[in-house]
Amino acid sequence: MKNLPLRQLMPVLEGKVLSGSMTKTIQNAAKYGEHLITDSSLVFLLKRKSSFPLPAVHNLTVVTSNPKAVKSVRDDVTVVYVENVRKAYGRFISFYRNLFQLPVIGVTGTCGKTTTKEMISWILSEKDHVVRTKLSHNGLARNLDYLLEIDEKTDYAVFEMGVSGPNQLLYSAHYFRPQIGIITAIGTDHIEGFRSQEAYIAEKAKMLKAVGKNGTILLNRDDDTIRSFDLSEFTGKVLYYGQDPKAHYRAHSIQFNLKKNGMDFTLACHEGEFACFVPGYGTHNVSNALAAIGASTLVGVKIQDAVRRLHTFHHIKSHLQFYEGKKGSLLIDDTWNTNPTSIKAALEVLVETAEGRKTVAVLGEIEELGDYAEQEHRKVGALAAEKNVDVLIAVGENAYPICLEAAKRGMNPKAIHNVTTQAALLSLLGQLASPQTSILLKTSMRRSFSNTLQALVTKSKTD
Template sequence: MMKNLPLRQLIPVLEGKVLSGSITKTIQNAAKYGEHQITESSLVFLLKRKESLPLPAVRNLTVITSNPKALKNVRDDVTVIYVENVRKAYYRFVSFYRSLFQLPVIGVTGTCGKTTTKEMISWILSEKDHVVRTKLSHNGLARNLDYLLEIDEKTDYAVFEMGVSGPNQLLYSAHYFRPQIGIITAIGTDHIEGFRSQDAYIAEKAKMLKAVGKNGTILLNRDDETIRSLDLSEFTGKVLYYGQDPKAHFRAHSTQFNLKKNGMDFTLSCHEGEFACFVPGYGTHNVSNALAAIGASTLVGVKIQDAVRRLHTFRHIKSHLQFYEGKKGSLLIDDTWNTNPTSIEAALEVLVETAEGRKTVAVLGEIEELGDYAEQEHRKVGALAAEKNVDVLIAVGKNAYPICLEAAKRGMNPKAIHNVTTQKALLSLLGQLASPQTSILLKTSMRRSFSNTLQALVAKSNKG
């Protein structure tokens, strides 16, 4: 919960006029009415102008409103403060609260990899210090205040995932979090439906440069073509790159799949020298995430040796390329957290590199929020499947049919290409294909996939 603050201290910040109630109380929480949980001693912002706003039966509330006549159920212990513009008062409070703390804040954005990178950074830093971070990939704007209010006197670092699904959302989050270090992991195609064009989506991600401020540091993925082409001419802060590119400040080379230890071996080359590294989880994208995490950690004072050592024990969050024993002795790879063209390429690489002679089956779902780019992006996925030489391709959903068309066009055997639209058809087909000689990748969005498909495919011995 937030740092406790005397209400008397907040009234000038809010530019408010006390209409009723006591001002000698302590504020222990802040909430937007209708969006956040209202607890005892909360500062409640009524941003929506309605004819009737019943207050919850919670003790010691302080209500910020521009329409006091709308309030219902006003108890004796409620303080009512009038302001001309509630939204502006809310932002003044947010700015004031954030200004109370001088601590390193790292912001992470990107089409994919941002959740894992954020978790890796948090894991490294939390060995010795207290870290506030966004939970899983829950980065919706309505949650921002909750995360901000977790910061208190005990907090050493904050690491925030900053997603975007529409214009100006990144700067909106930056207003809350004020990161001094920003990371852009990749710029592909995802959540593009909320933008006029791909260029507008790229421009939104690039706002991380503005988010960290004139004296901030930006850490960029040098292997991403779009990121390499960003205009940095007006950015006056520090720019560092990571990746396999020879010009990267944090560079990985000699990268190898380590099938015995279920992860990736690589050598980190940087200003401080060369370091042998291992990161749990398969895929060169995991190496990229690790480089970003190591780089960001060193920027706030962690020794590279300590960051490298700590990553050995990192544990991935659920449904990020998790391996299971599947039905009939098959190998099952669960990557159902989310799906976009960039993460599909990474998942296909893992499927092929870990197969060890097994027949590879790629189950690929529809990609959401692509708008007018839907067909061309699904076709790119079909091209990837053909390029990676997967043995069997199963595209799930009507909108995924272009995946099949493009894979066939690129030379994949049409008899090995399937489009299914029901769970029954998918499970039937996989039931025929599954064997100890089969490796199955399930790469579909957690929001679109048939909810219990994974459970139906996992062998009973895996289930607790």
């Protein structure tokens, strides 16, 4: 955080000092009970509680509408009274963000947003200082932490803007104020937090509002839902990426490069055609790369430099990582999270990299689908049958519709299994594993046997 004199913040807070000194420097900001409170913090007491014991740190400034609830007030604590703490907090967020005029890129979508954000950050960080969300840690409570990482040394900021309920995207936009927005893909996810699939889609589409009337939006032209967005009221700039002939950043001649563990493709855009390579398998990975290249060029990076930089990109863990598994099998770890859209991408990678091996797809329960659970699990079963995987293992009772639909679509019932315990899964995989077997683990390991991967891995394929 940029250090700020408390005196400078008083008009922003619209507060009155009840006790303590006003001549101090603020070095951190925190919401009580949500963020780490350190020396010289500005602490907002947002919750309604009868008692707020202060931590044993120095030079705190406390913003409250109930001074009597503040306990353990030492001599170096400044207590600031405001009528409405939440509004004062909102004004502080706006004030701090307005201190910095820098390009900010926001990324949302059902899947691909973490990788796209990481790719953009990797390209930009070659020469400049980039603030970004860490991994896929995009919960709303982290917004303040990320915002406060911006200071005088920051050149760019790239934020993943996830949603699990209504109005969350614009809530994050209040903190970050992106001028460039990316929507990677829209499938089915987090439905329990929304009234319907339509409400989920509408929430993602709010990125159009988040970038403002003069902002730029990058949209995946290959996604049917995104392509059907009503853009009539959007006054900013719209750019598309994908394989679609009308995309501004278009990929063609896409090939799996099994020797280099990635994807070859040709980028066609206004500046010409460029031969590209991106580490990591899958056409979805090409899509992520297109978005990253497009966003980077919008903030001044030359396309040639963005393409070159992507050659050395490293994916984060559990995103289609390859390992040598038990009995010499090939093991593909895609256990970071799961939804129908990412399952389709993972199955493509399983099949395209098998090189004659028997393909085994281990697919776990998909979380937060609400009333859509059965139909979405059945879609996954249809995908498995469509991709002609040799063996299907559905993990968990709620994943049983995957098996039903796969059988309905013509897959051999003897090759379809539903397991509900880790012991049963490991036993079955132990029987199937061999040098001629390729096994995809596509589950959310938060629920589907968190140490299954460790039990199966021998070593990383890149070791």
